[in-house]
Amino acid sequence: MIGNKFGNNSNRGKRKTVFAVLCVGILCIAALSLWRIGSVAPSGEPIICIDAGHGGSDVGATYEGRYEKDDNLRLALAVGEILEENGIKVVYTRTKDEFVSLEDRAKFANKKYATYFVSLHRNSADTDVSGVEIWIRSDSHNDEAKLAAKILDKIDEVGFGKNRGVKRGYQSNPNADYVVNKSTDMPSCLIEMGFITTARDNELFDKNFDEYARAVAEGIMAGIEPKE
């Protein structure tokens, strides 16, 4: 059927309206998709739990008025800040000078579904020894060993006396584990950032502080890159 002049015009008008509505609809869907992509957490939302060792009444190792708990917290906040600047979600077992039990630290990380747990400490010894070492569980699987190796490589690039390697278990007992390594559900490691009891290591810790913080953060980020 052929419509009259007005009818044709009217149909054309309707088609135009339908076309315009479709265009707006498509634009809305496109905008909404972009918005949704933009709101997705970065890289599938890895969450890094940074653990500043000791705190509050537990001062950790000491040396000439210097407390391990303070060095650990300072480094933890610096590492976390770099990770956050890179769009990575960070949770902290403590952000101030307070006591948190070892079990509570692990429970916190488990509750947060952290991807990795990284505990920061300073070493101590009766002798004049130097360097960085990283501890992982005695029965550790590959993910932990790789994470620890990546962090240690980055620290080694800056240089921190002797590279004392990635070690399994617990100092003085290879079959035991640090609580924070044993009780965490996710890959974890405990970094001993030089000896607080060795003046030279403290000098290095202070002098290269920013570079060490960056090295630890970069090591962690290398660990959460998608696996090939």
Ligand SMILES: [Zn+2]
């Ligand atoms: Zn410690």
